[in-house]
């Protein structure tokens with residue numbers, strides 16, 4: 001099929017590349033000429049495992065093209081995706097100005113029937129507004145349908161999430177549009193859930209908020225474990241082995257971050273308030289998430305007493321492993337808090353150091369070439385992101401490098417017993433009896 005994607009950012013580019021990989025003819029559009037020039041030169045502006053090879057292969061085969069022209073995109077695709085940013089506003093509600101602008105731009109060049117699909121994460125009822133806008137700005141009589149097809153990509157495994165999704169959600173208002181969408185997803189062999197547009201839009205916010213809730217739930221349990229001497233890892237295993245609960249997203253830590261969860265939870269709170277049914281449970285999810293980091297800093301302060309001039313090795317700057325993304329990263333927030341108390345922080349992250357430098361705290365940190373090098377002379381090692389390579393470091397060597405063998409494991413990455421045997425004083429999250 002012929003597909004176009006308006007917006008070649010993280011979601012648009014990955015989605016477009018995977019459609020091409022499945023045999024479709026894809027045109028990715030972006031209004032940033034520098035981004036398109038870079039893509040045409042074979043340079044991928046983001047780090048996402050496997051993406052570069054897929055882009056290269058499909059550009060070579062002619063199935064994947066890039067352009068700055070919306071008209072070219074709309075002329076090419078029977079299906080035209082909107083995948084532009086929907087950033088948060090100061091009150092948590094979603095800024096829909098990019099969506100509205102693209103809806104007008106598509107309308108201005110619409111000549112024949114097109115299925116216009118919203119891929120961006122948007123509040124429920126946005127599809128209705130996009131339909132009104134396209135109708136208002138398009139030539140009279142031109143036919144189109146609006147579809148909502150939310151993405152559920154995790155950074156770091158987006159290609160796999162796209163190629164082998166748990167489910168595909170299609171919110172369509174006509175059988176004609178649904179037919180196009182079913183043909184598009186035919187090669188993916190994943191369960192397809194067909195809904196109305198409003199339900200599809202709501203599924204995205206409800207899913208991400210539920211996952212954030214699950215993380216805050218286990219983090220609240222972790223606090224209770226610390227006070228009671230129980231072990232959150234065991235509690236998570238015990239509750240997660242109930243099929244109705246499931247084992248995933250029950251890793252206690254210093255909280256969730258990234259470009260999706262904080263924004264989507266805030267948006268869902270704002271949406272529910274606008275609809276007159278305040279979702280106060282989600283406000284508590286946010287409170288618990290903030291408290292996790294504060295409690296962790298309290299713990300560091302409790303052990304180190306005064307943070308001023310303390311040499312701290314910080315492992316991890318990205319919001320999670322396997323990405324270079326530091327947006328809304330709890331690790332960056334932690335670095336800010338340590339620096340605010342005049343600690344001397346030397347950081348290491350396998351992929352995130354370049355992005356970390358762009359944050360205001362970035363030039364106040366020292367940077368090491370390796371996890372091991374960061375611990376040279378350190379009075380404490382703080383783990384903020386659970387990169388697997390951190391667990392594989394030789395901790396005998398770490399201990400020999402550190403001034404005082406103290407570990408604060410914000411992601412419960414290490415085995416407390418092993419660390420204690422080596423001679424570390426180990427502090428995890430909610431590992432009451434073993435930490």
Ligand code: UDX
Pocket residue numbers: 151152153154155156208211215248249250251252253254255256257258259260261319320
């Ligand atoms: C998320 C959703 O998973 C995805 O479906 C959606 O489309 C976009 O948002 P992503 O932002 O890439 O994906 O990150 P995810 O892997 O979900 O992790 C989010 C945050 O939660 C990270 O900061 C991670 O460290 C934290 N987390 C995750 C925990 O603290 N504990 C867990 O058990 C799981």
